[in-house]
Amino acid sequence: MKKKVHFKPLTPNEIVAELNHYIIGQEEAKKAVAVALRNRWRRMQLAPEMREEVIPKNILMIGPTGVGKTEIARRLAKLAGAPFVKVEASKFTEVGYVGRDVDSIVRDLVSAAIQLVRDEEAAKAAGSVQRAVEDRVLHQLYPDFSANFELQESRRKDLAAGRLNDQLIEVEVEEKQGPQLNIFSPQGGMEEMEIQVQNMMSGMMGSKRTRREMPVGEALKVIRSQEEARLLDMAAVIREALERTQQSGIVFIDELDKVAGREGGHGPDVSREGVQRDLLPIVEGTTVQTKHGAVRTDYILFIGAGAFHVSKPSDLIPELQGRFPIRVELKSLSRDDLKRILTEPKNSLIRQYTALMAAEEVTLEFKDEAVEAIARYAEDVNTKMEDIGARRLYTIMEKLLEEVSFHAPEMKDVTVPIDQNYVEQRLKKIVDAVDTTRYIL
Numbered sequence: 001m002k003k004k005v006h007f008k009p010l011t012p013n014e015i016v017a018e019l020n021h022y023i024i025g026q027e028e029a030k031k032a033v034a035v036a037l038r039n040r041w042r043r044m045q046l047a048p049e050m051r052e053e054v055i056p057k058n059i060l061m062i063g064p065t066g067v068g069k070t071e072i073a074r075r076l077a078k079l080a081g082a083p084f085v086k087v088e089a090s091k092f093t094e095v096g097y098v099g100r101d102v103d104s105i106v107r108d109l110v111s112a113a114i115q116l117v118r119d120e121e122a123a124k125a126a127g128s129v130q131r132a133v134e135d136r137v138l139h140q141l142y143p144d145f146s147a148n149f150e151l152q153e154s155r156r157k158d159l160a161a162g163r164l165n166d167q168l169i170e171v172e173v174e175e176k177q178g179p180q181l182n183i184f185s186p187q188g189g190m191e192e193m194e195i196q197v198q199n200m201m202s203g204m205m206g207s208k209r210t211r212r213e214m215p216v217g218e219a220l221k222v223i224r225s226q227e228e229a230r231l232l233d234m235a236a237v238i239r240e241a242l243e244r245t246q247q248s249g250i251v252f253i254d255e256l257d258k259v260a261g262r263e264g265g266h267g268p269d270v271s272r273e274g275v276q277r278d279l280l281p282i283v284e285g286t287t288v289q290t291k292h293g294a295v296r297t298d299y300i301l302f303i304g305a306g307a308f309h310v311s312k313p314s315d316l317i318p319e320l321q322g323r324f325p326i327r328v329e330l331k332s333l334s335r336d337d338l339k340r341i342l343t344e345p346k347n348s349l350i351r352q353y354t355a356l357m358a359a360e361e362v363t364l365e366f367k368d369e370a371v372e373a374i375a376r377y378a379e380d381v382n383t384k385m386e387d388i389g390a391r392r393l394y395t396i397m398e399k400l401l402e403e404v405s406f407h408a409p410e411m412k413d414v415t416v417p418i419d420q421n422y423v424e425q426r427l428k429k430i431v432d433a434v435d436t437t438r439y440i441l
Contacts, residue, residue, distance in 0.1 A: 009041040015079060022075050023068045024340045029328045032059055033076045036301060036326070040080070040248060043299075055298060058283065058323055060256070060313060061305040063330025066389020069305040073252040081120075082248040083113035083241070089306075090258040092275050102278045106288040106295050109249050113241035114292070118232065125231050132227045134159055137216060140169040165217035172211050173222060238292050249300040253279070257306030260315040276317045283323045333382075333389050339375035341390050349393055353401060360408035363415040364401075373423040374400065377431050381441050395441045400426050 010018070015034035016027075023030070036059060043054045061069045070086060077084030085108045092100050122129070138145045138155050141164065145155065158164050214222070259275045282288070285298035304324050313321065333341070342350050350371070354364045378392045400423060404416055430440050 010037070010079065012038050015076070018079055019072060019075055022345050023071050024344060025333070025337050026063075026068050026072065026330050029061055029068070029072055029330050032326050032328045033072055033303070037076060037080055040301070044247075055285070056301040057326050058302040058304065059326045059328065060324035061303065061328055061330055062308050062313065063305075064307050064309070064332055064387050064389060066387075066391040067330045067333055068390070069330060070252060070254065073250065073303045073305075077250045080248060080250070081116070082250050083109050083116055083245050084250045084252070085109045085112050086252040086254060088255045088258075089253050089275060089279070090255045092259075092278065102275075102282050103288050105251055105253075105282060106245075106297060106300075107290050109251060109300070110241065110245050110290050110292055110295060113245040113249065114238060117237050117241045117244065118234075121232050121237055122228050125228070128231060129224060129227045132231070133220060133223050136223050136227075137164075137169060137219065141167060141216070159216070162217070165215060167216050168213050169216055169219055170211045170213050171219045171222050172209055174209050242293055242295060245300070246296050247299055251300055251302050253302060253304045255306055256304040256316070257308045257311050260306070260308070260311035260313070273317060276320050280317075280319050280323070283320065332387055333379075335375050335379040338378050338390065338393060339371055341393065342371050342374060349397055353397060357401075357404065357408055357416075361412045361414075362404065362408045364404070365415060365417045367417065367419040369420040370418045370423050373420050373427075377423070377427050380431055381437060385438060385441075392441070396427065399430065399440065402426075 012031065012034035015037055016030045019030045019034075036057060039054075039056070043051055046054065061072075063069060074084060074086070076082075085105065087105050087108070092102055134156055135145075137159060138152075142151075142155060145152065259272045282297050283302050285296065288295050288297060302324070313324075313327065342348060350366050354366070357364050374393070374396055378396050381396070382388065382392050400418075403426075404411075431437055
């Protein structure tokens with residue numbers, strides 16, 4: 001029997017086309033993640049006994065910072081409607097050292113899944129929730145609201161338009177009784193114990209419902225939250241979230257190169273290989289206990305990433321290398337790539353800055369020659385200094401538009417043409433002065 005999937009089964013070509021709206025270049029990486037995502041759908045079409053045997057082929061992305069590794073993984077998860085977390089391998093330590101334990105990755109993924117499913121269910125019930133919220137507020141403001149049929153729609157319109165926001169109403173809220181218990185644990189492995197103890201104490205202390213007076217604008221948020229909680233079946237939400245975590249969760253492990261390397265058991269980096277060994281069971285497939293239930297990690301897709309400037313993928317322990325069978329290398333961004341990043345993606349940098357200044361009634365007009373010059377300077381600085389990829393465009397653009405941004409409130413209804421001369425005047429001296437560039441750009 002084919003298993004139901006919650007996301008639209010896009011073809012690899014469609015996935016790459018969607019990613020192209022946000023990420024420039026890196027075709028090899030896009031194809032790899034597109035195939036990985038499509039394989040999820042293919043697996044769901046198999047007979048149960050075969051499906052159990054098919055595990056995701058994890059991906060290792062190799063490339064400098066700022067070339068799109070994280071963005072590819074994040075956009076992929078959004079396309080799939082999949083729970084997604086990004087973690088840095090360097091934040092974890094092996095058991096016995098102070099720091100986070102690797103099981104927290106799965107707990108974070110479950111939390112992300114619950115929020116994702118809850119938001120989806122809330123969106124489905126939005127009409128019912130909105131109606132219930134309006135009824136509660138308007139019945140308090142107008143005791144004869146139900147009887148006055150001709151005024152009902154008028155009152156609802158007033159509420160929607162915010163004309164009633166300053167009026168006061170009473171709302172019943174829940175307040176926890178007793179002192180709050182905080183447990184500070186240096187070991188990440190204590191997180192589950194902390195959750196259990198706090199839940200136990202919360203149950204013992206109980207809570208008290210009190211009525212508070214507040215403006216309608218503030219009360220709407222409180223009542224909406226209460227109505228969502230009343231209408232949503234949280235037990236079903238958690239069941240779906242656990243299933244989605246196990247079958248379609250995506251974990252992006254950044255800075256994997258920071259824990260690569262073999263030690264002889266001494267020195268300040270003694271725990272690096274230990275972190276790899278602790279990551280291994282999670283990536284390989286194990287069961288992690290969370291406060292919502294047990295989670296198997298066998299079918300979670302792991303995407304590892306790192307610059308690997310100093311270390312190499314071969315410096316990872318062999319067992320972990322074997323768990324990332326697909327390797328893709330992301331290339332440094334060329335001048336043409338940087339130019340396309342400025343203009344092509346949805347909500348590109350130039351569109352963002354144009355919209356920001358439009359909020360001050362200032363119009364920015366970027367000429368093609370200016371875009372070319374900005375890309376050239378970004379490439380130049382990346383070559384002279386550390387290559388931080390597309391992130392260099394942020395520093396360049398901020399410096400370029402510094403004066404306009406500062407004086408914009410006094411420049412109502414002004415059009416500022418951004419041409420090559422404008423760019424040269426504001427960037428040339430800084431880029432040419434190596435010492436200054438190091439601090440400013």
